[in-house]
Amino acid sequence: MLHKKGLCWNGKWKAEHMKVRNDIKDFVITEVPNDTTSKEGMQADFRNFFEIIFPYYEHEEIDSASGEKKKVLPCYFLQFQHNCMEVPEVHEREKLEKFQRFLGCHPAFMSPAALSTLICHLYRDCDSLRKPQDTVYEPLQVSETLLIEWRGVRHFGIPFSNVYWHFFVDVYELGYWFLLKYLRNFIEHAHRYTKDQGTVLDIVTTALMIGEYLSKFVPQLILFIVRNCDIDGPFSTTWTMFEDSEFRFFMLSDGNVLCQCS
Numbered sequence: 001m002l003h004k005k006g007l008c009w010n011g012k013w014k015a016e017h018m019k020v021r022n023d024i025k026d027f028v029i030t031e032v033p034n035d036t037t038s039k040e041g042m043q044a045d046f047r048n049f050f051e052i053i054f055p056y057y058e059h060e061e062i063d064s065a066s067g068e069k070k071k072v073l074p075c076y077f078l079q080f081q082h083n084c085m086e087v088p089e090v091h092e093r094e095k096l097e098k099f100q101r102f103l104g105c106h107p108a109f110m111s112p113a114a115l116s117t118l119i120c121h122l123y124r125d126c127d128s129l130r131k132p133q134d135t136v137y138e139p140l141q142v143s144e145t146l147l148i149e150w151r152g153v154r155h156f157g158i159p160f161s162n163v164y165w166h167f168f169v170d171v172y173e174l175g176y177w178f179l180l181k182y183l184r185n186f187i188e189h190a191h192r193y194t195k196d197q198g199t200v201l202d203i204v205t206t207a208l209m210i211g212e213y214l215s216k217f218v219p220q221l222i223l224f225i226v227r228n229c230d231i232d233g234p235f236s237t238t239w240t241m242f243e244d245s246e247f248r249f250f251m252l253s254d255g256n257v258l259c260q261c262s
Helices: 039-057 077-084 093-104 112-129 151-155 176-197 203-213 218-228 236-244
Strands: 018-021 026-029 059-062 069-072
Touching: 039 077, 077 093, 077 218, 093 218, 093 236, 112 176, 112 203, 112 218, 112 236, 176 203, 176 218
Parallel strands: none
Antiparallel strands: 018 026, 059 069
16 A cells, blocks of 8 residues: 555646556556655545546535535545545554555445445444443443434434334434444334335435435444454454455555555
């Protein structure tokens, strides 16, 4: 990986330097990187990438409130841009490696089906690791995650408000355990509440609904798990399946990889 090898472009390449190879599985920057890697240099690389690529993904939608046309990006693209600016310092090697693994499989570039499967499997893993006497998976319930206010989802109406079958327990609580549990239950149960209307949501549709209304929270949840849970230990099967579920996102120059999942 070029950034880890001490090299970066510092944002100094143009659209004509960007190529694809291997049936569009590899993304190549042909310009030779000449700058020493720094956090600022990596951020400049990502920033230049956004400026070149994002206009190709913009599409027009009609604003429901004003009726005017507006340009929007696909689900998770703005979160990808935000996450890239959180790149660790170069000397934080372990943290940087985990960050690159997360970035290479960011929800912005994974299919809805793959992302839904990841969420369900992460919940299964956390639930199996939860101590018998605990009602939550404690590693997801720390001070950092208790500050994330995700519970407004229950005010979005059906099916967002009718995900749970039981109502005697407050399932809308702060913390990533409750967010992960909600996401998993939405994927598993949301279709049940649309049968009367003659429309049964499939897993792709439910994942896109999550991406539309909860895109602010999903990447941060996944990044937290990658950073703080052992994705090479108890979570390794789930994470490896997620990495292998799609072709990976590469940035190469002369055969060297800047960012890849594996």
